[in-house]
Amino acid sequence: MTDALDWLAPLVSLDRLAWLDPLAWLVVLPLGWATLAFVLGSGRGAWAALAGVSLQLWLAVELAGTILADGATPPVGASEMAAHHAVGGWGAPLGIDLAADGLSAAMLILTQMVALPLAVYARAYFKAGDPAGAWFWPLMGFLIAGLNALFVSADLFNLYVTLELVGLASVGIVAAGGGAQQLAAALRYLFVSLVGSGAYLLGVALIYGAYGTVSIATLTPLIAAEAPRLVWLAAGLMLVGLLLKTALFPFHFWLPPAHGSAPAPVSALLSALVVKASFYLILRLWIGPLEPLLPAAAAWLAALLGALAIFWGSYRAIRAVKLKRLIAYSTVAQLGYLFLIFPLLAQPAALQAGVMQVFAHGLAKAGMFAAAGVMIRATGQDTVAGLAGAVDRLPVTLFAFGLAGMTLMGLPPSSGFLAKWQIIEAALAQGYWIIAVVALAGGLLAALYVFRVLRQAFLVSGADVAERGPVPAVPRTLEWSAFVLAAASVLLGLRGVELMRLLGAGA
Amino acid sequence: MKALAKTFVVVWLALVFVAAAIGAMLELGPAALDLRAPVTDHLTDTGVSxxxxxxxxxxxxxxxxxxxxxxxxxxxxxxxxxxxxxxxxxxxxxxxxxxxxxxxxxxxxxxxxxxxxxxxxxxxxxxxxxxxxxxxxxxxxxxxxxxxxxxxxxxxxxxxxxxxxxxxxxxxxxxxxxxxxxxxxxxxxxxxxxxxxxxxxxxxxxxxxxxxxxxxxxx
Amino acid sequence: MTSGLLFALVGVALFALGVAGVVLIAQLPRRILAFNLMGSGAFLVLVGLAQRGDLPDPVPHAMVLTGIVVAVAATALALALVRRLHALTGRLQLPEDDGD
Structure with missing residues (x-):
């Protein structure tokens, strides 16, 4: 199993550096540079962020290497995880445990992989004195710290705190320096986020009342052995709260204004990573402690909502006037795919398909929002119509947008193709052809809204644009970091095998 | 009219939820784990009393x-x-x-x-x-x-x-x-x-x- | 019925009241109050339901203290945003989103 992973071997050096436990450092490091960036002051801290995220990327890859090298990787969702850290040295259930398996490691790699190019992008995007960028770096640091902490936590109450860290950081960067429309979007987002985590917290409170512990590893066998009615209620509260935060249809209403009105690097972070965090937690609970409670009907309900999300999100994206609204509605649609996998989870391929979709959409959507930020700056307006003739001025950016679009449509060889292919394969293998049909239809609908943008930029003449005077120059860094993200979403399709192996589900 | 219907649905759902939760709480048995003993046992090692x-x-x-x-x-x-x-x-x-x-x-x-x-x-x-x-x-x-x-x-x-x-x-x-x-x-x-x-x-x-x-x- | 269980039952009712308030009330400061009611309900359940026998369980007490601090932070941020929105628009309600 490890043969194909020789490229990771030189990185697996944790035996020599026992104090360098990546689980804990992946949380401590971003907290550290976020604090440093705050102390440095308004608008400062970009270099701390770049250095920090680079180190974190190395740590995440290191962690993945350890998990892979540990030949007997238990299947994802098992209560004994490959990497483990007892905070305070107490161990669950008295203390809090950090734990990671292939799924956590994959999410950690994605987070740092998206954050690094976006940090480069944001440094060029926020000009000195821009109020929207004044406290961007510490806010981003706390956001990344919250995400990393969420992916490694094995304690339900600790997960609540990480959810709030992610939620408040997201609201903070959406609101930063904004006008009334942006503040209203931030407030709407804040209330949804607080109700979602409140429902989750009540669920945790009920679980503690029933079992006397919030450690996932301790709870899993207890719930499997006996579940009073109250625990079913708790499971429902936790899942509904998290669905609200994941913006699954019909809980998606807050997402397009929040993701559509924030500055481009912020939209990219939110769409690529933040909604995936609550999805990860749903998946973690679904295949973990809550598994014995969930009937097949719950999985089909999730898939039905996912299908509705694909159709409604795509429809609104096709009709959208503003470019960023189009991309935000596309997020609503793409999140729908993640829920198609729930009835298929009997097969490990379904989980792999889900995580591949998380990666594909994460990279592609970050690239797409980054590209949109360039186009909006170059055309001076956030509309699809304003892109007429943009290809002459922004070839790299439009290429990036096209590559990201390829991933969203699911064209080979992109990672989006791999994800959709696996969903369809798993669906057909289990005889659920309806899921395969929805996945295919979603790809076609994505083609409609992606080509709507490309057609405007490539085929509609921009003659009248030239008369509007000189075009504002856009830093090359912006164009190229968008391109890197979009290209990564396509190229990942060629290295998908490694990712699948990392997930190691049921291996 | 629409607002009234929304109010009605929300209040009704809240009441159903409260009734279900109260019913489930009343039949709850003792918890499987009790952390009071381990908290006390290790108290001398925590540095606070x-x-x-x-x-x-x-x-x-x-x-x-x-x-x-x-x-x-x-x-x-x-x-x-x-x-x-x-x-x-x-x-x-x-x-x-x-x-x-x-x-x-x-x-x-x-x-x-x-x-x-x-x-x-x-x-x-x-x-x-x-x-x-x-x-x-x-x-x-x-x-x-x-x-x-x-x-x-x-x-x-x-x-x-x-x-x-x-x-x-x-x-x-x-x-x-x-x-x-x-x-x-x-x-x-x-x-x-x-x-x-x-x-x-x-x-x-x-x-x-x-x-x-x-x-x-x-x- | 122990007093702890009574706290938990009241907590669930407060939580539901708070959620209904956040969903139904348009006036933003009152909506923030409703959110706080919701949080307090969850805290009461956490402490009350775990309270068995005479000795209190310190673990949920500490969790509630953590939860209260988080709620304070969220309330402060919400109030700041509402105040800023009020300074910009002169209103204490969310404007309708144009949906596009």
Missing amino acids: HPVTAVLLNYRGYDTLLEIAVLLLALLGILAAGGAAGSAAPKAAHPMLQASARLAAPLMILVAVYLLWAGAFLPGGAFQAGAVLAAAAVLLHLVGLTRGWDSPRLRLRLGLAGGFALFLAVAAALLTQGALLGFPPAWAGELIMLIEAGLTVSLGLILAGFFLFLSRDLR
Whole structure:
């Protein structure tokens, strides 16, 4: 199993550096540079962020290497995880445990992989004195710290705190320096986020009342052995709260204004990573402690909502006037795919398909929002119509947008193709052809809204644009970091095998 | 009409939920685990003698670390949402009120120090002490003795972030020795006192900031 | 019925009241109050339901202290945003989103 992973071997050096436990450092490091960036002051801290995220990327890859090298990787969702850290040295259930398996490691790699190019992008995007960028770096640091902490936590109450860290950081960067429309979007987002985590917290409170512990590893066998009615209620509260935060249809209403009105690097972070965090937690609970409670009907309900999300999100994206609204509605649609996998989870391929979709959409959507930020700056307006003739001025950016679009449509060889292919394969293998049909239809609908943008930029003449005077120059860094993200979403399709192996589900 | 229907549906759902939850709670048996015994058993190794403080700063100290990050983050969000600077000129209150505020402030600082010290063996600790400090700052502002805060200068930023930075630094230092926040029993009492002292000052400033940054004139 | 269980039952009712308030009330400061009611309900359940026998369980007490601090932080941020929105629009309600 490890043969194909020789490229990771030189990185697996944790035996020599026992104090360098990546689980804990992946949380401590971003907290550290976020604090440093705050102390440095308004608008400062970009270099701390770049250095920090680079180190974190190395740590995440290191962690993945350890998990892979540990030949007997238990299947994802098992209560004994490959990497483990007892905070305070107490161990669950008295203390809090950090734990990671292939799924956590994959999410950690994605987070740092998206954050690094976006940090480069944001440094060029926020000009000195821009109020929207004044406290961007510490806010981003706390956001990344919250995400990393969420992916490694094995304690339900600790997960609540990480959810709030992610939620408040997201609201903070959406609101930063904004006008009334942006503040209203931030407030709407804040209330949804607080109700979602409140429902989750009540669920945790009920679980503690029933079992006397919030450690996932301790709870899993207890719930499997006996579940009073109250625990079913708790499971429902936790899942509904998290669905609200994941913006699954019909809980998606807050997402397009929040993701559509924030500055481009912020939209990219939110769409690529933040909604995936609550999805990860749903998946973690679904295949973990809550598994014995969930009937097949719950999985089909999730898939039905996912299908509705694909159709409604795509429809609104096709009709959208503003470019960023189009991309935000596309997020609503793409999140729908993640829920198609729930009835298929009997097969490990379904989980792999889900995580591949998380990666594909994460990279592609970050690239797409980054590209949109360039186009909006170059055309001076956030509309699809304003892109007429943009290809002459922004070839790299439009290429990036096209590559990201390829991933969203699911064209080979992109990672989006791999994800959709696996969903369809798993669906057909289990005889659920309806899921395969929805996945295919979603790809076609994505083609409609992606080509709507490309057609405007490539085929509609921009003659009248030239008369509007000189075009504002856009830093090359912006164009190229968008391109890197979009290209990564396509190229990942060629290295998908490694990712699948990392997930190691049921291996 | 639509609003009325929405109200009806929400209230009805809430009632059903409450009925279901109450029914399920009434039939709940004893919990599988009881953490009271392990909390007491290891209390001598935690460096504090009050069980809630032991859970808060030692057994589940990681929650508290992240919680302070959430507070600092909320303050950052307030600064980021910003608005034009320019702090409102304080309105001077009645001299009698000012005099009593002048008298109360030092006493409140004294109470804060007591709460911090008592936290090791009685209910109390850094958060309660910080809240009293913040109240003193707000009181002084309300009677017109101090101005609202504008964009924070370096000294204030250090004060706001210092407590968290200290907590994080101790956590990281202990991580290099084996476990994040893994206090050695011999030093646990001193280290926790150090962290709590730092947190008291920073929490006082952060909580005061929630009020004083907002009292800027937003125009 | 123990007093702890009574707290938990009241907590669930407060939580539901708070959620209904957040969903139904348009006035933003009152909506923030409703959110706080919701949080307090969850805290009561956490402490009350775990309270068995005479000795209190310190673990949920510490969790509630953490939860209260998080709620304070969220309330402060919400108030700041509402105040800023009020300064910009002169209103204490969310404007309708144009949906596009």
